[in-house]
Amino acid sequence: MIAKVAVTTVVSIHDGGFADRSFDDRTNSDRGWPAASMGMKAVYATDLSAASEAAIETDTCLECLDRIGVDTLHLVTVVPANVHAGTPGIDHEKRRRRALRRYRETIEAAGLEVESHVVRGTPHRRINGIAETVGADLTIVGSRGKRTLENRLIGSTTRNLARTTVVPLLVNRIERETDDPVLIEGQLFRRVLYVTDFSENAERAFEAFSYLRHATREATLVHVETPNSPQPTGDEAPGDRLAELATRLESWDVDATVEVRAGDPAEEIITAEAEYEPTTTLLGSRGQSRLRRLLLGSVSESIVANARGNVFLVPPNRTA
Structure with missing residues (x-):
């Protein structure tokens, strides 16, 4: 009805934390909220998947972040506790370095500063912790939902971030039914x-x-x-x-x-x-x-x- x-x-x-910020008709600085001219920081959680790459390498997405005042992106990759550098047949560290270098180049080309963090532990806890440590104004996480087994971790991380985030959380929706995902x-x-x-x-x-x-x-x-x-x-x-x-x-x-x-x-x-x-x-x-x-x-x-x-x-x- x-x-x-x-x-x-x-x-x-991907995950974040928020300080005590609220305001009315006063200026943003009077009330302690970020404004486009103040230089905002965003934590961008990535699992180095095709979905994460689609979000980071979309020019309009980065332009929107720049427009609302984000000038620094903190790329956060959380390594699961059961993944080690010596895992047979997979050079995880080399793959991470290559992907993060590519992401950095894309973000810097869009005029934003970028810092990378590779940490080990529980994804939503580490993402939230970094967001609070760097003083992030928002956290961004890509999500393709719960279509297949390979997306369950993404879905669970997004869900846990939504429950525990201490800063505004942007769930960036990625196309689900494709192997070459793009932002919806x-x-x-x-x-x-x-x-x-x-x-x-x-x-x-x-x-x-x-x-x-x-x-x-x-x-x-x-x-x-x-x-x-x-x-x-x-x-x-x-x-x-x-x-x-x-x-x-x-x-x-x-x-x-x-x-x-x-x-x-x-x-x-x-x-x-x-x-x-x-x-x-x-x-x-x-x-x-x-x-x-x-x-x-x-x-x-x-x-x-x-x-x-x-x-x-x-x-x-x-x-x-």
């Missing part, structure tokens, strides 16, 4: 679907537009009503609150539209994604549940697992 709200405007890896959406933030339940963390996710707006042309703001939905403060109806957010986006030259839907949140969000075809879905990873680190939240986890396009997940304040 859908209730569309008329407004005069039209609005449309190379223009990462051109069309954003923002999902809100009006919780504190949903508001935190909205503030990511302070830097995403430099690469965003259209945004669609969606709230899904359920019998237990938290309501906006005061007497404002959900549609009115969405309209206020749309006005903020319009002041940033982002065309915005708003929509209030009713039903199961995860199902309605996936349906909205299919209808609006955003390049990225933006949402907070906690909502109302205090068990988020164990459950992630059925809605957030469902979106990360089932969305066709990219997902930008903003976590609550915490440390790795």
